[in-house]
Amino acid sequence: MSAKNFMITSFFSLVVILLVYAIVVDKMVILERNIPYSYKQFALQSLSEIQGKVIISAGSNAIHGIDSAKLSQYFNSPVFTYADNADYPLRAKILSIEKHTNKGDVVLLPLEWLHYSAKQGLAENYVDALADEELRLEFYFNNLPALEKLKFIFTQYPLSDVISGLKIQRNKIAMLKSDLKQLNYFTRVVQSGEIQMLGNSLRNGPEQIVKFPTNKTCDSYLFSGGFKVSRVFKDNLSLLKKLTRKGVAIYFTWPAVVDYKKSNCYQQNTINNVNKYATEIKELVENKGYQFIGNYQQSHFPAHCFLNTYYHIKRECAILRTNKLIEALKFSNIKKIHNTSDINIALMMNNEIIRNKNYIFYELIKALPELKKGKITAEQLSHRLVFKQGWAEQEKWGIWTVGNESAFSFSVAKSLLTRKYIMLSIKGHYFNGVEKTKVKINSVYYGEEELANKSFKVSVNSVSDNRIDITLQHTSAFSPKYLGLSKDTRKIKFGLTEISINATDDGTEENNEN
Amino acid sequence: MLFNSPVFIFIFLPFVLLVYFFLNKLKISLGKAWLVVVSLFFYGYWNIDYIILIIISILCNYGLGKFLIKLNNGTEKYTLLSKSILIKGIIFNLAILFYYKYTDFIITNVNYIFEVEISMLNLLLPLAISFFTFQQIAYLVDCYKSDALEYNFLNYCLFVTFFPQLIAGPIVHHKEMMPQFNKQINANVNHANLAKGLFIFAIGLFKKVIIADSFAQWANTGFSSATVLQFWDAWGASLSYTFQLYYDFSAYADMAIGVALMFNIVLPINFNSPYKALTIQDFWHRWHMTLSRWLRDYLYIPLGGNRKGAIRTYINVMLTFILGGLWHGAAWTFIVWGALHGLALCTQRLWTQVGFKLPSIISWLLTFTFISVSWIFFRAEDIPSALHIISGMLGVNGYNTSSILIAPGNTLITSPYIVSYLIIFGFSAFFSRNSMELSLNKIRYTIWDSLMVSAVFFLAILFGIATVDSEFLYFNF
Numbered sequence: 001m002s003a004k005n006f007m008i009t010s011f012f013s014l015v016v017i018l019l020v021y022a023i024v025v026d027k028m029v030i031l032e033r034n035i036p037y038s039y040k041q042f043a044l045q046s047l048s049e050i051q052g053k054v055i056i057s058a059g060s061n062a063i064h065g066i067d068s069a070k071l072s073q074y075f076n077s078p079v080f081t082y083a084d085n086a087d088y089p090l091r092a093k094i095l096s097i098e099k100h101t102n103k104g105d106v107v108l109l110p111l112e113w114l115h116y117s118a119k120q121g122l123a124e125n126y127v128d129a130l131a132d133e134e135l136r137l138e139f140y141f142n143n144l145p146a147l148e149k150l151k152f153i154f155t156q157y158p159l160s161d162v163i164s165g166l167k168i169q170r171n172k173i174a175m176l177k178s179d180l181k182q183l184n185y186f187t188r189v190v191q192s193g194e195i196q197m198l199g200n201s202l203r204n205g206p207e208q209i210v211k212f213p214t215n216k217t218c219d220s221y222l223f224s225g226g227f228k229v230s231r232v233f234k235d236n237l238s239l240l241k242k243l244t245r246k247g248v249a250i251y252f253t254w255p256a257v258v259d260y261k262k263s264n265c266y267q268q269n270t271i272n273n274v275n276k277y278a279t280e281i282k283e284l285v286e287n288k289g290y291q292f293i294g295n296y297q298q299s300h301f302p303a304h305c306f307l308n309t310y311y312h313i314k315r316e317c318a319i320l321r322t323n324k325l326i327e328a329l330k331f332s333n334i335k336k337i338h339n340t341s342d343i344n345i346a347l348m349m350n351n352e353i354i355r356n357k358n359y360i361f362y363e364l365i366k367a368l369p370e371l372k373k374g375k376i377t378a379e380q381l382s383h384r385l386v387f388k389q390g391w392a393e394q395e396k397w398g399i400w401t402v403g404n405e406s407a408f409s410f411s412v413a414k415s416l417l418t419r420k421y422i423m424l425s426i427k428g429h430y431f432n433g434v435e436k437t438k439v440k441i442n443s444v445y446y447g448e449e450e451l452a453n454k455s456f457k458v459s460v461n462s463v464s465d466n467r468i469d470i471t472l473q474h475t476s477a478f479s480p481k482y483l484g485l486s487k488d489t490r491k492i493k494f495g496l497t498e499i500s501i502n503a504t505d506d507g508t509e510e511n512n513e514n
Numbered sequence: 515m516l517f518n519s520p521v522f523i524f525i526f527l528p529f530v531l532l533v534y535f536f537l538n539k540l541k542i543s544l545g546k547a548w549l550v551v552v553s554l555f556f557y558g559y560w561n562i563d564y565i566i567l568i569i570i571s572i573l574c575n576y577g578l579g580k581f582l583i584k585l586n587n588g589t590e591k592y593t594l595l596s597k598s599i600l601i602k603g604i605i606f607n608l609a610i611l612f613y614y615k616y617t618d619f620i621i622t623n624v625n626y627i628f629e630v631e632i633s634m635l636n637l638l639l640p641l642a643i644s645f646f647t648f649q650q651i652a653y654l655v656d657c658y659k660s661d662a663l664e665y666n667f668l669n670y671c672l673f674v675t676f677f678p679q680l681i682a683g684p685i686v687h688h689k690e691m692m693p694q695f696n697k698q699i700n701a702n703v704n705h706a707n708l709a710k711g712l713f714i715f716a717i718g719l720f721k722k723v724i725i726a727d728s729f730a731q732w733a734n735t736g737f738s739s740a741t742v743l744q745f746w747d748a749w750g751a752s753l754s755y756t757f758q759l760y761y762d763f764s765a766y767a768d769m770a771i772g773v774a775l776m777f778n779i780v781l782p783i784n785f786n787s788p789y790k791a792l793t794i795q796d797f798w799h800r801w802h803m804t805l806s807r808w809l810r811d812y813l814y815i816p817l818g819g820n821r822k823g824a825i826r827t828y829i830n831v832m833l834t835f836i837l838g839g840l841w842h843g844a845a846w847t848f849i850v851w852g853a854l855h856g857l858a859l860c861t862q863r864l865w866t867q868v869g870f871k872l873p874s875i876i877s878w879l880l881t882f883t884f885i886s887v888s889w890i891f892f893r894a895e896d897i898p899s900a901l902h903i904i905s906g907m908l909g910v911n912g913y914n915t916s917s918i919l920i921a922p923g924n925t926l927i928t929s930p931y932i933v934s935y936l937i938i939f940g941f942s943a944f945f946s947r948n949s950m951e952l953s954l955n956k957i958r959y960t961i962w963d964s965l966m967v968s969a970v971f972f973l974a975i976l977f978g979i980a981t982v983d984s985e986f987l988y989f990n991f
Contacts, residue, residue: 003709006959010712014968021972155520159976 059086718768748906
C-alpha cells in the first residue's frame, strides 16, 4: 500500500486495538459485581436517594475518628461515613460520591495528611483489588464516568493486572453466591447497631486492623509524603467542583491523630513545617471556595486514645473529637440541615438488602442448571438448589433447616412442563422428634406433612418461569445448645437429604430417570 | 518529555507537525521559529532552568562563530586574533561542561588525595550538555578553518535545538543540517517521509519499551544486588546490560531519525549493528557513529592522528578514548572503560601490523566478549563493584543458579523470560538486519506493517504505565 494508506491504516488499526482493549478491561477484567463488595459502598449506593444527607469521606481515620450518629444529631439529618484505606485514590472516592449525592447533601472531608501530598501512581493494594477473585474494589472503577474510565485504563491500569485479571476463571454462579455472602454480611452489619451501620467501626470489631508496626515515629508516619501540597491534591480539589455544581456543600476538616508512648505527632522540630503546611493547605482550599473547619491541633490526641495506628483513636476519644467538631461547625456557622423526612436508615438498608437478595436469588435460580427428571443427592443439594432463607451450611449428609421458616427454589426443565404434573419427592429426617411440616409450593398450601419420604403432585399450571419455590414451616425448632446436647446454637429441625423430580399426566411417578 | 511517553506520541508530536507545516505554508521562517520554540519547550519540560543555559550557549557560540567568519573573510586567514577567539570559544564551552559535569568529580578526588573536606556543589547536570557542547565546538572550529558558511541566526538555533536530536544525539554537523533547513521542498508535507519516519519511530519504540526496558530490570537487579553474584547471575546481569544499552540507545537514535524524517530532515545514522563487529575498530565504526566521527575529526586528528609516528599514534588513540570515556560521565569507571577500549584498539593495531589474524568467528567472539565485559565498567557504580561482577563471571564466587528475585517467578537468570529474551534479541543483534536496513529504502507497505506500528504504539501506552521513569540511558551523558 502507499505511504498515505499505510498511515491511515495504522491510525485506524490503533484506534480499533485501543477500543477492543478498553472493552476487554471493562467487560472481562474489572467486571461489575451485582452487589458492591464493601458495606460502605453498598450503603452509599443504597442511600443515594436521600436528599440532605451528610457523607464523611477520607481514609480509615474517618471511620475511627468521627461518630456519625452523634454528628447526625447535630445536622438533624442522616450522616454516613464512606471511608476506607487512605491509600486508595481520593479521585475515585470523589467520583463515586458524586454519582450518589444530590442537591442539598453535605460532604465532610477529614482528609489525612498524606492526601495533600499524594503523588501520581496508584497503590498496589488498590490496583490489585480492582479485579481480584472477589472484585473487592471494582465499585470505584465502575462508578467512574466513561472518559475517566478510559483515562484510567490507558494511563494507570497496568497491563500485568489486566493479564492476571483475565486469568481468573469467573463463574456467574460463584459470583452470585459471593453477592449473597456479602448481603448476609451486610445484614449482620445493619443488625449489629448504629455505629457500624453508619460506616464507623467498633473497636476490635470486624474491621480490626493488623497490629501497627510502631518502629516509625508518628510525625515521620504522618508526613512521609513531605510538607508540600502535590499536583494530585490540586487536581482533586478542582474535581470537587463537580459536586458543588450539583449543589453539594463541601467542608474540609483536619484528621484525628494520636500519639503513641513517647512518639508525639507534632514534634518541636517539625512543628514549623506542619504549621506552614497547614496554612498552605487551608489557603489553597479556601481560595477554591471551600470552608475549613477547626484547626489541626483540635484533633490531636494523647497516647491513651491510641487504638492501633497513629490515625485511629479509641471510641471514647472519637466521641470527644466529634463534640469538638460539632463546636467547630457551630463556630463556623455551618447550619443544620433539618432533614425533616422521617428516615430510618436501618429500615432502608434492610429493604435494600432484601430487594437485592431477591434479585440475586432470581438470577441464581436462572443461572443454575435446570432440574430434569431424577434425584438430587445430599452432597449436590447446594449446587443445584437455591436455599434462600432459613438454612444452615451444606453438610455431607444434607442440610438443616434453621428457624421456623425455610425456603428454597429451583427451576425445572421445560420438557417436564409439557406434562400435567411435576412429581416432587422430599427425603430427610427430623431433629428432636418428628414433626409435621407445613409445606407451600409456589404459594399453594400442601398441608402439614411428615417429610421423611414424601411426594407432592404439583400442577404445571402453578409453575411460572420454570420456577418452583418451596417453603417449609416448623413450630418446634430448637438448638442443640438449648436442649443441652452440644454447643450448637442453630435452631434446627428438618434435615433435607434428597430431592427427586419426575413428571406425569395422572399423578403416578415414572421411573425414566436421567 | 520522553519519546516513548504517550504525551509525546499522541499530543506533542502530532500538534507540532500540524502547526509546523501550516506555518510553513505562510512563511518558512515561521515554521522554523516554531520548531525552535517547541524544541526549547521540549528541552525545558524536564527542568525549565536548563533553558537559560542553552540559550546563553547558543548566543555566545553564534556570536563567536560570526566573528570568526568575518575575520577569515579578511585577507589573512588563521590570524592570531581568530586563533585566540577560537581558543576562548572552546574554553567557554568546555568550562560550562566542566563546571556542571566534572566539578564534583574533581572535588571528590581532591578530598580523597589531600584528605580535605571541600563541599560538593551537587549541581544538577543540564540535560544534553555534552551533546550540544560538542556540536557547537565543531561549529567554532569549522568557522575558524573557514569550513562553515555564515548561517542565519534562526537556522543556527534550529541546528542546536532541533528537538529530535537535542537530548541524546545523533551528534549532527552543521554542514549536514543547514542545507536541509534551507531547502524549500523540505517545508512541504511529504507523505513518503512521514510514513517512513513513522515506521522507523515504531521500530525504535519497540526496541525501547519491549526490549530495552525488559533487559533493564534484570540488569538493574544484577548491578544493584547486595549479594555476591555467582557465575550465571553475573553473566545474566552483564549480558542484560550489554543488550539493554544497545537496544536503548539505538532505539533513541531510531526514534530521533524517524521524528526528524517526519519534518523532512535526514539525521545521520548512529548505529550499524555494532555487535556484529569483528574487531574493536569495526565496533567503533558501527557504535555511536556520530560520536566516533566527532572524536576523530575534532580530537584524534588535531592531536596528530597517525601522522606523527607509531608511539604518538598509540598515545593519541589512548588519549582520544580516555577523553571519550570521560565525555560519558565524570567517574573513574568511564575513564577505565575508555582506557580499555583505547588499549584494545592499540592491541589490534599492533596485531595487524605484525600480520596476526584470527578466524572471523573467534575474532567476533573475542570482540563481543571484550565489549560486554567493558560495559560492566560503564554501568557499575564504582570500580570495586565492576570487579565483583567480573569475578562472578569468572566463577570465583561459585556456580549456583540464581535465587535473586526480580518479581514473583522471575529470577535473575533461571527465569525463562531472561533466557528467551537473551536468545531472541541477542540473536537479532547478531544476525538480523538492523532498523535502518529494514526501513530506509522502504517505499511500499503491507497491512502487517500497519498492524505492527499500531501494536507497538498500543504497547508503548501500556508499558508506559508500568515504567513511568523509563528514561533513555544516554540522557545521563
